[in-house]
Amino acid sequence: MRTLLFLLQKEFRQIFRDKAILRMIFVMPILQLVVLPWAADYEMKNIRLSIVDHDNSPYSQELVHKITASGYFLLNTYTQSFADAMHEVEEDRADLILEIPPRFERTLVRENEATLFMALNAINGVKANLGGAYxxxxxxxxxxxxxLNWVQLPRFNPETRIEIVPSNWFNPFMNYQYFMVPGILVILVTLVGSFLTALNIVREKEVGTMEQINVTPIKKHHFILGKLIPFWILGLVVLTVGFFLSWVVYGIVPVGSFVTIYVFAAIYLLAVLGLGLLISSYADSQQQAMLISFFMMMVFILLSGLYTSIDSMPEWAQLVTLLNPVAYFIDVIRLVVLKGAGLSEIRQQLLTIIGFAVVLNAWAVFSYKKRS
Incomplete structure (x- = not known):
């Protein structure tokens, strides 16, 4: 026990002496948590629109006014030439073209229907889809x-109308920050748990202290615990700082219990710490560890459900997400923060993460012993 305490004291001193690690642990998560949620916006605004109006009637002008007043579109050009509008798209000065045909008002009044043409610049597929939908x-x-203006009371309206009244549960104002901030916080905790752990252990190999430690009477499980426990504590500290910033900057307060989040986070950190130890056992330099960690983090983020719903992914990708621990934590933290889920409601994710922790740490310890 005294040996473990000595190792923990040595690790904390080493961490707090290294200013680069301190910046990565505290400054980097704070900046990312403050900046990223403002950039990762699901709403698309400032869509550049070119309108080709061949009608120039009160109805067409009213439609143009309604579109520009929505706040989503910037009127780039208002012309009567489709070729001029298409030139704006080719020069990347417009994203969408709306063409209003001749006799638009007349056709709409007489025949009760009219056709509009919409052309989308699909180089940016997301912007094209959302802009077209808007x-x-x-x-x-x-x-x-x-x-409705045509129906004059007490005239009977022959058309059956169904009115839909939506109700948004758990996020009534559809604030994307309530959805994104918890997920970004999970990514930051993962970086501290796996990435920095791998770099810290590999650094011992590079400076040659690993061989010195191996010939000392220090037991290997003491050495591993001495390496992992500091980053386990720092991961929980980053989570706490993240929740504080979420409350101060975005006003986000979890509906559920902090106990539920921290219980899951404690076990989750054991899993990602095991992953960091596993990376360090196969990497011979910090550069190798960084490249492996970067590759794995990219896969984890893209297949985590942070930006894209897992249900909308191909079947093979959905199967891969079953092996992604980040996806489970993002799902859990959103359930607790937005819905107020308790331990009983996340027991499936909790049992899965326990399995990840056991498998990754057992594999890492076995690999470490084999390579030492």
Missing amino acids: LRTIIQDYNREVR
Whole structure:
């Protein structure tokens, strides 16, 4: 026990002496948590729109006004030439083209229907899809308004109308920050747990102290615990700092219990610490450890459900996410923060993470013994 305490004291001194590690542990997570949620916005704004109006009627001008007043679109050009509007798209000065045909108002009044043409610059697929969806929704709203104006009371409306009243549960204002900030916090905790652990142990190999430790009477499990426990504690500290910043900057307060989050986080950190130890056992230099960690973190982030729903991924990708511990923690932290889930509701994810912790640490210890 005294040996372990001595190793822990030595590790904490070594960590707090290294200013680069301190920046990576505290400064980097704070900056990322403050900056990234503002950039990772699911809403698309400032979509550059070119309108080709061949009609120039009150109805077409009212439609244009409704589109530009929505706040999603910037009117780039308003012209009567489709070739001019297409040139704006080719020069990357416009994202969408809306063409209003001749006699638009006349056709709409006489035949009760009219056709609009919409061209999308699909180089940026996300912007094209969302911009097109926004534009279609605005046109549909305009269509309903026109029809309501035509119905003069007490005239009977022959069309059956179904009115839908939505209710957003757990995130009533659809604030994307409530959805993104917990997920980004999980990524930061993962970086501290796995990435820095791997670099710290590999550094011992590079400076030659690993061989010196191996010939001392220090037991290997004491050495491993001495390496992992400091980063386990620092991971929980980063999580605490992250929740404090989430409250101060974004006003996010978990609906559920902090106990549920910290119980899961404590076990999750054991799993990612085992992953860091596993990386360090196969890497011979910090550069190798960084490249391996970078590759694995990219896979973990892209297949975690942070930016893209797992249900919308291909079947093979959904199977891969079953082996991604980050996906489980992001799912859990969102359930607790937004829905107020308890330990009983996350027991499946909890048991899975316990399995990850056992397997990764056992593999890491076995590999470390074999290579030492």
